[in-house]
Amino acid sequence: MRADRIWEIARKDMASVQRYRYVRLGLILMPLIFAVFIPLVLIYPVVAGEEAPKDNELPPFARPGMPSKEAMVAGLIDMATLMFMVIPAAIPSTIASYTLVGEKVNRQLEPLLATPTTDLELLMGKCMGAFIPTMLTTVASFVVFILVVDFLTLPLFGHMILPNLLSAVVLLVYAPLISLLSISWCVFISSKVTDIRAAVQLGALGVLPLMAFYVLFVGGILSLESLTLVAFALVLISASAGLFALGKVTFQREKILTRWT
Amino acid sequence: MIRLERLTKEFDGLTAVDGLTFEVEEGEIFGLLGPNGAGKTTTVRMLCCLIKPTAGTAFVGGLDVRKDAIEIREMCGLLPEAPGLYGELSAYRNLEFYAKLYGVPRSKREENIKKLLKMLDLWDRKDDPVGTFSKGMQQKIAIARSMVHEPRVLFLDEPTAAISPEAAKVVRDFILELKHERCTIFLCTHNLDEAERLCDRVAILNSRLIAVGSPSELEKSLGLGKTEVHLERVSEEIVRAVEKLDGVRDVEVSGNKLLVGVRDPDEVNPLIVETVVGHGGRVRYVTRTPHALEETYLKLVREGESG
Incomplete structure (x- = not known):
């Protein structure tokens, strides 16, 4: 595998997609929503509220072992932190849809396939072209999120509550795996559809497993213990590996030229 | 330079290309003619190692399409039916991207791109996005892309289809110029006048090989001249x-x-x-x-x- 070829494909894809309005919009709006809007709407009202919720009124996701208001706010921060998994799941569905389905529709894949690159180099380049902007956006928004949350909650806790273990796990383990999962899913979808919008919509289905995890946490069925975090990481690793393998089988020259409808 | 030995391709039981056997000499302009669905594009795709033959094989520059795909793609250039350029990127960047994928060293890369764009009269537009170009200009860029790594064999699939007569003439003149550089050219076309003007020899194909020879030889063999x-x-x-x-x-x-x-x-x-x-x-x-x-x-x- 030749890194320079992979990087060149990724670089070209990154340069190409940033010219699409919907991709740019996604790269700007998502961080704004998750890093600024959610803390302001979800966390700030509780921090600023005069009354603390009663212990028996606390929702299942509230952090145990804390006074009720702090427990409620810490639980909400955990919720907002988990919501960050949506960014690495959603952005690739836009980028990969443009770089795969868009190139298929515009018949840009054939000259690319005629180059002396291997199928795996092409696939890796395409994946990296979606992975890098996704992770840059996720990390940048997370930094803003941490600053906003710490700024809002410093008077309540008296110390910076973020970064913590959960945020580190989400950013360093879950986000890359979810991004890879989403990209692999998009590669698979690209072989089935000929419309970019359909690809984006189907790609968004990649968010569903995360929503399931999220609902289980909010509903109190799952707690954010180390075991749960490790188990979810293992699920993500298996799913990413499985889908990447499927993407690899799907992304073969002959299939792209003759089977991708 | 190119040798086909009973080259066959089937798709779901349907024979697209049936046992083609012929040779193309080095430096020759060889035309592949046939009606729609005759298997011309499939043949080119097999020769460029984009798809694998179902049976038989072919050799390009002495290398087997079944075994030496990367090496064959390195020595070949392909102009597919649709230009497939990146409309949002500049003409220069489109060519540079492909030059890098073909592993052309930096100094040679710049030289080749400049030479090709100048030959095709597009050097002044090198920084413009190709999406703003006319169809004819886009086709020229696509031809330059297929030549950016100085291939020994060039596959051209309908190079003048859907472009103006003026642009088509530039493309034809360019193809003739390449012949002087000893580049072997494999041309798929519906344009028989073009084939007659450009090709040293042609093969007529309709899944199976119907005839192969120079236009005048074929004409003579049928007594149609x-x-x-x-x-x-x-x-x-x-x-x-x-x-x-x-x-x-x-x-x-x-x-x-x-x-x-x-x-x-x-x-x-x-x-x-x-x-x-x-x-x-x-x-x-x-x-x-x-x-x-x-x-x-x-x-x-x-x-x-x-x-």
Whole structure:
């Protein structure tokens, strides 16, 4: 595998997609929503509220072992932190849809396939072209999120509550795996559809497993213990590996030229 | 340079290309002709190692398409039917991207891109997004892309389809220029006039190989060629005398022009001129009818279809 070829494909894809309005919009709006809007709407009202919720009124996701208001706010921060998994799941569905389905529709894949690159180099380049902007956006928004949350909650806790273990796990383990999962899913979808919008919509289905995890946490069925975090990481690793393998089988020259409808 | 040995491709039981066997010499412009769905693009895709043959094989530059895909792709350039350029990127960047994928070293890369863009008269537009270019200009960029790594073999699939006559002429002139650089060119086209003008030899294909040879050889083999004799004045006596010549199939008169169906123009044309002059005719000029390959092609394809 030749890194320079992979990087060149990724670089070209990154340069190409940033010219699409919907991709740019996604790269700007998502961080704004998750890093600024959610803390302001979800966390700030509780921090600023005069009354603390009663212990028996606390929702299942509230952090145990804390006074009720702090427990409620810490639980909400955990919720907002988990919501960050949506960014690495959603952005690739836009980028990969443009770089795969868009190139298929515009018949840009054939000259690319005629180059002396291997199928795996092409696939890796395409994946990296979606992975890098996704992770840059996720990390940048997370930094803003941490600053906003710490700024809002410093008077309540008296110390910076973020970064913590959960945020580190989400950013360093879950986000890359979810991004890879989403990209692999998009590669698979690209072989089935000929419309970019359909690809984006189907790609968004990649968010569903995360929503399931999220609902289980909010509903109190799952707690954010180390075991749960490790188990979810293992699920993500298996799913990413499985889908990447499927993407690899799907992304073969002959299939792209003759089977991708 | 290219050798096909019973090259076959099937898709879901349907035979797209059936046992092709022929050779293309180094530095030759070779045309692949055939109706829609005849298997031309499939053949090119197999030769460029984009798809694998179901049976048989082919050798490009001595390398086997079944085993040496990367090496073959390194030595080949492909212009597919659709230009497939990145409209949002500049002409220069489009070419640079492909030059890098073909592993062209930096110094050579810049030199090649500049040379090609200048040859195709697009150097002044090198920084403009190709999405703003006309179809003809885009086709030129796509040709430059297929040449950016100086391939030994160039596959051109319908290079002048859907572009203006002016742009088509630039492309044809460019193809002829490449021939002087000893580049082997494999040309798929529906444009028989273009094939006749450019190709040293052609193969006529309709899933199976129907015929292969130079346009004049094919024409001769079917005896479909026509010679046009432009005279000052046509007389009945001249027409009758020409009709009686051996090797003359038929004679038509069109104004002051004789259209003489001949089996072997090399042999019969001097006799025609001699006869015309001997019967008091004054010859202005003699030429082959244009579209002779078209007639040959249509006859061969019809024969091929009827089995």
